[in-house]
Amino acid sequence: MSKQSHKALFLDRDGIINIDHGYVSKVEDFVFVERIFDFVKLFTQEGYVVFVVTNQSGIGRGYYSQEDFETLTAFMLKGFEAQDIHIEEVYFCPHAPEAKCHCRKPNIGMIEQALSTHHIDLTHSWMIGDKQSDIDLATNAGIGSTIAIGERAIKGATLSFPNILNCKRFLEENEAIIKS
Numbered sequence: 001m002s003k004q005s006h007k008a009l010f011l012d013r014d015g016i017i018n019i020d021h022g023y024v025s026k027v028e029d030f031v032f033v034e035r036i037f038d039f040v041k042l043f044t045q046e047g048y049v050v051f052v053v054t055n056q057s058g059i060g061r062g063y064y065s066q067e068d069f070e071t072l073t074a075f076m077l078k079g080f081e082a083q084d085i086h087i088e089e090v091y092f093c094p095h096a097p098e099a100k101c102h103c104r105k106p107n108i109g110m111i112e113q114a115l116s117t118h119h120i121d122l123t124h125s126w127m128i129g130d131k132q133s134d135i136d137l138a139t140n141a142g143i144g145s146t147i148a149i150g151e152r153a154i155k156g157a158t159l160s161f162p163n164i165l166n167c168k169r170f171l172e173e174n175e176a177i178i179k180s
């Protein structure tokens with residue numbers, strides 16, 4: 001990346017990229033959400049750099065290992081690359097909530113990590129997630145705009161949709177929103 005600062009799209013993983021069956025850790029359980037590639041492309045076409053920021057407390061809870069997570073991440077990245085989508089980095093928090101770490105969303109450690117090696121224009125960046133902690137992360141870190149997906153009642157999001165498909169359609173019809 002150049003020294004120029006880039007707009008970024010921060011993606012939650014479970015419930016956004018893949019269907020959230022709860023603590024997904026195996027390739028055979030990883031199912032890409034319908035239209036997720038088209039959704040991400042709307043942003044990459046506009047020059048956004050894409051990051052994944054994901055709480056993976058299943059590691060800290062002992063449900064699966066960091067190696068399992070990394071194997072699954074490699075599979076996920078292959079899926080994106082096959083669609084000509086480059087994911088710049090995948091940041092994850094491996095800790096259980098009791099660890100009270102600085103990286104578990106809604107704490108901002110993962111965004112700080114991204115900022116330490118990338119020039120990012122946070123004000124013009126977007127965060128998309130399916131939990132309150134995703135939207136709160138954006139608020140806490142100063143990410144300008146947010147999308148909440150799903151049926152949960154989530155406060156403070158810029159935009160909310162029941163699913164990625166509806167969100168993609170809205171952004172296609174309102175392109176200016178992500179062009180500014």
Ligand SMILES: [Mg+2]
Nearest residue numbers: 012014015130
């Ligand atoms: Mg999620």
Ligand SMILES: [Zn+2]
Nearest residue numbers: 093095101103
């Ligand atoms: Zn953590």
